[in-house]
Amino acid sequence: MTTSTTDIAPLAWRPVAVITAIVGVLQLGAAIAGRGYWFDEVYMLAIGRSHLDWGSADQPPLTPALAALSDTLFENSVVALRIPAILATMGTIVVAALITREMGGDGRAQTLVAAAQASAPWAAVSGHWLTPYALEPVGWLLLVWLLVRWIRVRDDRLVLALGVVAGLAAMTKFQVVFFCAIMLTGVATVGPRALLRRPLLWAGAAVGLLICAPTLWWQAQHGWPQLKMAEVVAAEAEPLYGGRASIAVLLFVFAGPAAAGLALYGLLSLVRDRALRDYRFLGVTFVALYAAFAATGGRPYYLCGLFGALAAVGALSLQRRREAGLTRWRWAVWPVYLISAALALGGLYLGVDLTRSDDGERIVQRTAEVYRSLPAEQRGRTALIGESYIVAAYIDAYSTEYDLPAAFSPARSYGYFPAPGPEIDTVLVIGDNRPDRLRPYFTESRKIDGPEDQIDVWLMSGPTEGWDTLWPKMRTLEVV
Structure with a gap:
């Protein structure tokens, strides 16, 4: 299914802007109320202040560099330190809505996805901490948006931009390399395979590699400590999260009922609806990453950058049911979203409480x-x-x-x-x-x-x- 450039709805900017603004205000309030540092953000600050380099053992340099910049401009300001994370968290909501629009989602579908992305419990907890995992989801969603938009308009400049975004995302967290590899494998498996024949895709990959080359060089010079971190993370799965079985559940819990519900419905729709075949690579990517992270004991927040994209498929499928007059389960939407909102507010409070301690x-x-x-x-x-x-x-x-x-x-x-x-x-x-x-x-x-x-x-x-x-x-x- 290839959509023309004229048959998509306008961006539902009013509801999306309201949802984004509410999240921004709440996260800013959390940043102010949580006066102490979360240990991962104080780690970024320490690296940025005293040890900024092209890399470090377990982190690429972008987040520490942002911490250093913030500390230079606003010395010792915890709130200023957290502004990039808040903006990135707000950005995930907008980009998730844009993905929905590119797929053909109307204003209601866009709003459903924006609200689902906004009510993710993990984003509520950590969305104001300057950490790599707070910045990572917007990068993943941007990559999906560029690819979904390319499917619709077939403008190869978009796939060149894919490489730029991937390179910057790799300077935030190396996991995006695994994500891109799995996503391209999904494209090769279920399409649209025409993407792989675009020269600018591989030119973009070269640009991305060039962007992150300095931190790759740093890793090579120090014996690739980042590769050794996988074993460390797996060893921490049991004491931190209760083991692999628990992580398999928490991968969905951290996304929240609304996003997880839409994503699962989207996954089912990709299997049975041929009209969505151009987006089946998202289903392959999600299943493969979920299996990998659950099996290896990854962190439960590792998939948070992908739920919004799959939720867009789910919202589009609900829209088509509505357009066909099939509204039998319409009543279930509000309870799910109310539960999600309650969990998000609880997560926001937890995020404040974790940084209120001295x-x-x-x-x-x-x-x-x-x-x-x-x-x-x-x-x-x-x-x-x-x-x-x-x-x-x-x-x-x-x-x-x-x-x-x-x-x-x-x-x-x-x-x-x-x-x-x-x-x-x-x-x-x-x-x-x-x-x-x-x-x-x-x-x-x-x-x-x-x-x-x-x-x-x-x-x-x-x-x-x-x-x-x-x-x-x-x-x-x-x-x-």
């Missing part, structure tokens, strides 16, 4: 207290090591406020940052998870006594080898 700053206060208790001469020879990269990131985020030196950590990207200098013969290890992991690298260690409700601090001295030798041995991609 636990991160309490860690830094405890660190500063112990560090200042050391003799001045010893402080000059002492490095701060966060047992977890999260602890190190919090110390770096509040370092100027508490007059602390830069933090180190063997965990995640911190393990690939420069090691302590040769003058360092003592470290304060902040963290209470696995202090025994670092003890073998020092000749002496003792716990610094403090309040029971505070994080543990260990003083370790006498490194057994030079830091250039020790640091690679201590390095780990685990959270620890």
